[in-house]
Amino acid sequence: MSFTPMIQQYLQIKQQYKDSILFFRMGDFYEMFFEDAVNASKLLEITLTARDGGAGKKVPMCGVPHHAAETYIARLISKGCKVAVCEQVEDPKEVKGLVKREVIRVITPGTVIEGQCLEDKQNNYLASVLGESGCFGLAYTDVSTGLFMFTEYTGENAVTEVMDEVFRLQPSEFLAPGSSSGFITNYLGQNKNAVITTIDEENYKYENCLKLIKDQFGADWVQEESVSLKLGVRAAGAILNYLLETQKRTLQQLAAPKVYFSNQYLKIDSSSRRNLELTKSIKDGTRWGTLIWVLDYTSTAMGGRLLKLWVEQPLVNVHEINMRLDAVEELSKNLLLRKRIKDYLKDVYDLERLASKVSYGTANARDLLALKKSFYLLPSIKMALVSCEAELIVKIEQSLDEMKDLMNILSRAIADEPPVSVRDGGIIRGGYHPEVDRLREASRSGKDWLARIESEEREKTGIKTLKVGYNKVFGYYIEVTKSNLNLVPEYYTRRQTLVNAERFITPQIKEYEELIMGAEDRLTQLEYDLFTELRQKVCAEVPMIQQLANKLAVLDVLISLAEAAQSLNYVRPLVNNSNRIIINEGRHPVVERVMGAGEFVPNEARLDRENRLILLTGPNMAGKSTYMRQVALITLMAQIGSFVPASSAEIGIVDQIFTRIGAADDLAGGRSTFMVEMSECTEIVKKATSESLIIMDEVGRGTSTYDGISIARALVEYIHNTIKARTLFSTHYHELTDLEELPGICNYTIDVREKDETIIFLRKVLPGKVDRSYGIQVAKLAGLPELVLSRAKNFLIELEENKTHNSHKKVISAGQDQKSCKNCSSKAIVEELSRIDPVRMTPMEALNRIASWKEKLENQHGIENKLLKDINIFSKN
The missing domain is CATH 3.40.50.300 (P-loop containing nucleotide triphosphate hydrolases)
Structure with a gap:
């Protein structure tokens, strides 16, 4: 079948991304075709239509508006899908024929940075696991925050230990070589319904992985401790390669992979994590009724994520623990300081995820404004900590960079209320750039002039209902109702006919239209160029922003623990x-x-x-x-x-x-x-x-x-x-x-x-x-019927008697005399009597028990007088 050039282009690109739903940009929409369209229409609950694919054949199609794409992508990601975003990389106005398109990014459950796909106080992990000869390498990253860690597990408990760690992480996506994907599915994957992506074995070769990491993070990264963990390095290298392939950018926000060892932390296996309900309740999987629900008084998203990490990884180093306790103690004793810092932190945005958006080139003007507002609070936070004496707080205060240079640039450059889109103008503050000011004035004065034109033309023509308007197709025009067409002067040129009116232009309007439209187009493009230049400056400071975010997160967690201590009457251990x-x-x-x-x-x-x-x-x-x-x-x-x-x-x-x-x-x-x-x-x-x-x-x-x-x-x-x-x-x-x-x-x-x-x-x-x-x-408290309870009591008495009886004599033959049976019954009652604690019995219970014994003995022949005498004596007491 011969498809149209556009469908052929789609199929060529789709061939490279078979496991992803392809969002194919066409004008103001992302379109999907063929099987992608069928699947996406069901998952997104949108209308499935059809398009001419060539030779009179229809192909399934559905689409979503580009400005709302993030919402639809988030829904697909939440259902375990991958989305390949294919953009027009040429300006349709400047190209004859088919516009060139390329996939600019593949969004997967483990690589999302968009806010709608993420929980504020929850990390989103992409994990890579590699197993050989009973040993395992594990690496994981959170692309939205830049965190990147790796480790190894060896020994007889390696399998269960790596499974316990994966249970802690709950990654959204696993990477594994083809030879290990079965293991991941059968063992690690049971902890969470994560997407499992099979990676080519070539991407796990040690030399390739080491070179890739060194190229990305520099030769300084190489340390004996790091390089010696070969399985860990291979797992980390596979993650990095996967990110470079899918994200198609430099990943500047990603920190160099850091080694950690399980013995640095208190080990808690998956069963114990579940039983203790540290971060998820057994009942419904939510935070309510968990330890973190009790302790979380954090004010920032990054503080909330760090608190979760602390809860999941308690320390075993006494000095480090006591450093934290010193800080919590000082903050718990100073209510005014605690409240002051909490008030500041409430206005601090999620710096970690903002830094990632800047690195990805997806941050808009409002994101940069959020950075500026956060930086503005730093001097006040630093000043508030000056009087603190706890070592951990002192370290935070002394190393807290106030980001003054970047804050000043952002303050001068970004308007107070910029639009969401970076292509709509209105981003740059007046006074930042002279050409922006000149073009903005030209645009503004041109519009004022058009208002004067309307007033003047009404006077000249005597048409009181005349008005000057604008639309994207015809530009600026003068509109005259049909009842006044006889008053239209000769220098008016007809542009458009409506049902009840005619639209005209004049040489003057045409001249000013070119001035205004030219100024607006040049202004919008200039503002966009200045914004991208500004975003690049911020991008260069991403490592500093991440360090700042970490310090503020630690401070937030310490205050949270201090708040919990005071609110809930806790003491320092x-x-x-x-x-x-x-x-x-x-x-x-x-x-x-x-x-x-x-x-x-x-x-x-x-x-x-x-x-x-x-x-x-x-x-x-x-x-x-x-x-x-x-x-x-x-x-x-x-x-x-x-x-x-x-x-x-x-x-x-x-x-x-x-x-x-x-x-x-x-x-x-x-x-x-x-x-x-x-x-x-x-x-x-x-x-x-x-x-x-x-x-x-x-x-x-x-x-x-x-x-x-x-x-x-x-x-x-x-x-x-x-x-x-x-x-x-x-x-x-x-x-x-x-x-x-x-x-x-x-x-x-x-x-x-x-x-x-x-x-x-x-x-x-x-x-x-x-x-x-x-x-x-207890069964009575639960509400069992009285008939059941009464029957149970009788069974219990019989079972206890039989137990005592059988412990002395396992078989009673049919030939034994009545005296033997009589003695056995008496002995059973004596045994039961010896086990009773009269102090713990209520009078009613004692009387009921005695009545039961008496009834049993009276139903037998030859009651032993001595036993009855003993029972009567006990009864009187």
Whole structure:
């Protein structure tokens, strides 16, 4: 089939971008054709039409206005699509025939910088993963902020560690060589429904990647530490190559790739991140009800992103943590300073993302105005920090560049209210450039002259309704209604006929039209040229702007933590290398925030070398999980550099936090709830060290009682004897409480009270243990019907009797005499009696229990008088 030249041009360009939707610029629209049009019309919910493709054939077509393209692109990106933007690179007015077109950029989920595609307080990562021989290189970047990092993972835990890091990052797009794309899809891709882009193996060669990085960032980047991480360098090089190919520009906003190592931070595996709800709630994936929701008092988008990074990567260096704590303490004590700086920061724009837009050449005059307004606040911020003494704040104040030169240029050049488009004029402030002023005056005076023309022509002709107008097709004209055509003078020349009027021109109007139109066109072009020149000057300062953004973000986070400390009554923790975790009157930060001040019951926790494993027993709903999570969160908050919800706290540095909490299956992976539980336990015992904090909740529930008890007991013993980590282990298996005999293990319980067969949760953690789970009482609170509850109580009594009976005699033969059966029943009741704690029983419960025993014994032959006597005595007491 022979297509039209334009469709042929489209197909030639589309051939190079098969995996992208091609936005093909035609005048004021971006058009899509063929399969792209069909798919885009469905995704964007726009009308699908058709166009003559040649030889009388119609091809599917749809389009969007170019001025609204960002909105439509954002919708496509959010659905996992890639968009290749194809522009007209020649002026149609100056070209005969087909206009030349080129793809100027490919926008993918991992490379967007447009505001509508991004969340203010969320990074948008593009990640590259490379695996060989059990080792992995990982690199990631946020093109919208310039962040660029890489690392490596080796050893037996390399696979799970790189998966945990990818879970933390939640990248929008993965890059992987063809040989590894299956691994990415099957393992890493399960953490998030990210776009996976397969990269040619050639782009992962070490020599090519190293040269590409050196060419982009200079030979100074090469350091022994960096170059030695060959898989990491290859992953970073692949990212850089992909960006150069898709973005088709120099990427000046991108920082040189920086090495980091996982042991620089507190390690938190993906399961623990999910369980602790650091940045996403388990329920709906939002920020509400998470730790960051509690701590986020930031005033800027870049501060919000940095706070998230701090929450996700707590420190393990005591000195660095205490530097943060010093700064938070000073700011928390100075309300006026804190409020003053917050007021300034609220007016600071997102400098990181503005710098990226400048580098990309997509920043408009309003973006530069936002930079100017932000720079204007810097001297005031710097002055406010002068009196501070905390080392971290002093460093910020001393290194804070006020950007005076750039601010002065922008102040002189950019108008107060510039238009959105850089092609519409009205950008440059009066007095900045003499030619702009001259052309603007010519345009303004020309329009004033036309107004005078209208008045003069009315006087000359006597046509009172005569008016001077303008449209883009015919230019300036004089319009006369048909009823007054007899008054039109001879020097009028007809230009256009309407239904009720005629339009004319005169030699004078033609002359001034050329003057005005020429001046406006030259003015618009000159303003655009001056603006692009100004944008280039700002572009040269992008590294300085990024450094400034980082300092302001750190200051914003410190103030946020100080604000949280004051608002929520937090205290400074003592952070050291003591291996102790001692928390007095600790509170769960999220639960307390939801409940309100004063409603949460605080609790103590003590873990050290002598007392390193707590066995926690108590009924469901009593608060065991909340208590254990609050210990983990308080520890994590301290290592962020935050104050903590307690009356006092000492936190010995933790290298890893593990949590085995809750029940969840993995149906897609073919794993039952119990299998998921055991897999998580396996990862804990493989990775944990004596410096770790382990939280285990109800291990072993997903199998038979004896299997569960056996596994739970073996795990406690292994953690205690081999790993020696600080551990909180909650359980309903009361048989485990005898492990307190081992040095370093102590029993704690959640205090409860019973009243009229109703359980009351006191939420208080105390030394001791319980020998029952109160499951039926909890079921009653949940609203189970009384018939079910009554039947359950009977079953429970029978099961407890059988358990005691079977522990003494497994088989009762049919030939045994009545006395043997009688003795067994008596012994079972005596055993049950020996386990009862009368102090904890209510009078009603005691009477009900005694009545039950009596009824059973009376139904048997040959009641033992002595046992009845003992029961009557107990009853009277």
